[in-house]
Amino acid sequence: MPCAPTAPLRSSLAIALGANLGDPAASFAAVRPLLAAELEAWAGVPLQLCWSPRFRTAPVGGPPGQPPYLNAVLLARPGAGAALDAAWPEPAALLGRLQQLETRFGRERREHWGPRRLDLDLLWCGANTCCRPELVLPHPRLEERAFVLAPLAAIDPDLLLPAAAAGLPVSATEALAALPLVPGELEPLALAGGPGWPEGP
Template sequence: MSRVRAYIGLGANLGDPRAALDAACAALVALPDSTFAGRSPLYLTAPLGGPPGQPDYLNAVAALDTALAPGALLAQLQAIEAGHGRTREVRWGPRTLDLDLLLYGDAVVDEPTLCVPHPRLHQRAFVLYPLADLAPDLCVPGLGTLQRLLAGCPRAGIRRLDPLE
């Protein structure tokens, strides 16, 4: 079965976000019919929307070579989130773990439960900058080059963390 490079957005701002992202990557390593291909550095980012006063997020992007279909991969990601106590009570609210299927090869998926590329990918510095760490020459289906998207997305509110932080 052929594999597709998928990119997964990772985020958390409740509990121990660093441990949550590390555990999420370990879970991605264990996914069936998939090979973990790497993770970007961590970024500290201000919350985007949601209730006021929530803590900053830790964000990263992981790369995965997978033979899982997009819907099956999404189901696996949601199971990992649930295993970390993720609830969906408040839109853009605080999270123990958030895993978003950002890209699935060159596929464009527009279904009620899944849109790929992620519909707001091009507007989010906390996605674009870590994605650029993994794949600076990436072309996002329907949106153009990652470098062009970065040029239109200010870096305000995001800070790349030193590995020792």
């Protein structure tokens, strides 16, 4: 089902997916229904889920020589019959569910920004803000990461990101266009849809 126009940020949440070890495409296809089920169990209400296309992206930070990443974003909001302005449950509980899925798919936390079999990052959760060692919301580097901004812009070019510490909110498309070009770095490349992940450019 095509995604409807995006709801206000206060009633949406976003999760970034990434992987560059094993078979990332197979991992994405396998985790997709599991992530949807965990998200709805946590939310306690029916959800509308909008999945971005998958993108091939360059590694950012971490050790040199990593293979390219596969990235995507899931944007969720309360579905039909659910209150759009209702507060989301405690984000820390969702973080725990995401980390359990990562472990299930073989995620090992050996080095910062190192290669991984599955990475699930909570980008924002409605109007929730927090700053803890294990979770910062909204994600502090959201506007700096092409591998997140490109999938968000593919879902909705006009999607407004959570306001930065200074200044007005910008759209995912504007934030992506404002990123500096890195000579020789692979720009995010939208991939055609495939088995288990029909969304494409």
